[in-house]
Amino acid sequence: MLAKRIIPCLDIRDGRTVKGINFENIRDAGDAVELARIYALQGADELVLLDITATHEKRKTLYELVGRVAAEVNIPFTVGGGISTVEDVGMLLSNGADKISVNSAAVRNKKLIAGIADKYGSQCVVLAIDARQEEGRWIVYLNGGRVHTGIDLYDWAREAEQLGAGEILFTSMDHDGTRDGFALDALRHLSEHVRIPVIASGGAGRMVHFRDVFTHGIADAALAASVFHFGQISIPNLKDYLSSQNISIRPQLK
Amino acid sequence: MKVVIIDYGAGNTRSVQLTLERIGIHARLTDEADEIRAADKVIFPGVGHARSAMDVLRDKKLDTLIPSLRQPVLGICLGMQLLCTQSEEGDTPCLGIFDEQVKLFPASGKVPHMGWNTATASDAALFPAGWYYFVHSYYVPLSSYTVLGCDYITGFAAAIHRDNFYGVQFHPEKSGKTGEVLLTNFLKL
Structure with a gap:
């Protein structure tokens, strides 16, 4: 049976992780490669690396990091942040990324998703959408939540699917950082x-939130950052718990 | 041991190469007929569209070379599908080593089939049963060639074998330890 996926997200700046990390036995907590390797060993199903500097000058650092992660990690990983051209995607994939995620640039340039999908296939195109509920509607925001678009979440998701997106990564800005659980109704509808x-x-704040996002929210995968990095939830414990709740997950190899 | 990865611009070759390096094998990427023929093991990867992939294989005259190979050949994902007779993806005639029609998943579930799923073995000595990472919209039906089966919307072949030809629908290079064991087993053939 197809497993629900647990995906830690690493925020990267200048090739280093930015959020605090609380792990035992970690050699260099800021080293994204080391952290990625540990998450893979713990049973993460995929990884997302989000480059939050995303300036043009820093791209070379990111490509090198992607190459080092690809050499060390034996599970799929997605790279996002500042991708605005098909050429950016080519560089990331040729350095070993499995998928890329696009966000603001895909809204501004409707040809971007189709361009990537045509050249590299839909399987590598993750469309990231940040949205917030306003007067009963979910509205898409750009530039890390700073730019209001007036675009409806569900309309944009469906349009992106038709353009060739292979997955939707939906972040609820209303829920992000609250640790009170995922946006279950919106996720189910999406x-x-x-x-x-x-x-x-x-x-994501507690293990029960992951159960709910797969049952009520019918999500295919759940992404989180700080609950994993700060050690509030360990991936092996989370997977044992989800198994006990009859959710299909890939068990960690003992 | 000489291992080559057939280079025909079909994505994900870097991941395959890096995974082989983790298990101690340096594999050359090549589209040279002589080098492919001389290899001990041949890996035939693939991501993308069946028709465009077959066009490139024909341009490089690899469409006649691959079926003539006598050493173990492992097709991965689209590479496995191209070893069959025909694909519904663009109604594309393929290499014809496995007498199978590659089909599109029915619309009764989410397509592509993406993520980790369990493969069950009908010939466990060859490839281990376990969790593997899949990304595909088309599938090879279950048949006498099937050595690993999987279930998503319908039952389908996760791995196939005939003579010196092997195919896996999933990505062993992205399937954690289980995938590395499978690749190691193939390299020991």
Whole structure:
């Protein structure tokens, strides 16, 4: 049976992870490669590396990092942050990334998703959407939540699917950072609205939130950052718990 | 041991190469007929569209070379599908080593089939049963060639074998330790 996926997200700046990391036996907590390797060993199903500097001058550092992660890590990983051209994607994939995620640039340039999908296939295109609920509607925001678009979340998700996106990574800005749980109703509606997998993001705080996002939210995957990095939830414990709740997960190899 | 990865611009070759390096094998990327023929093991990867992939294989005259190979050949993902007779993806005639039609998943579930799924063995000595990472919209039906089966919307072949030809629908290079064991087993053939 297809497993629900658990995806830690690493925020990267200048080739280093930015959020605090609380692990035992870690050699260099800021080293993204070391952290990626440990998450893979712990049973993470995929990884997301989000480059939050994303300036043009820093791209070379990112490509080198991607190459080092690809050499060390034996699970799929996605790279996002500042991708605005098909050429950017080519550089990331040729350095060993499995997928890329696009966000603001895909809204501004409707040809971007189709361009990437045509050249490299839909399987490598993750569309990231940040949205917030306003007067009952979910509205898409750009530039890390700073730019309001007026675009409806569900309309944009469906359009992106038609353009060739292979997955939707939906972050609820209303839930992100609250640790009160994921945006379950919106996720369920989104998952029923598109025919491609949906990755839930924003709001993870306790293990029960992951159960709920897979049952009520019917998400295909759940992404979180700080609950993993700060050690509040360990991936092996989370997977044992989800198994006990009859959710299909890939057990860690003992 | 000489291991080559067939280079025909079909994505993910770097991941395959890096995974082989982790298990101690340096594999050359090549589209040279002589080098492929001389290799001990041949890996035939693939991501993308069946028709464009077959076009490139024909341009490079690899469409006649691959079926003539006598050493163990492992097709991965699209590479496995191209070893079959025909694909519904663009109604594309393929290499014809496995007498199978590659089909599109029915619309009753999410397509592509993406993520980790369990493969069960009908010939466990060859490839281990376990969790593997899949990304595909088309599938090879279950048949007498099947050595690993999987279930998503319908039952389908996760791995196939005929003579010196092997195919896996999943990505062993992205399937954690289990994938590395499978690749090691193939290299020992």
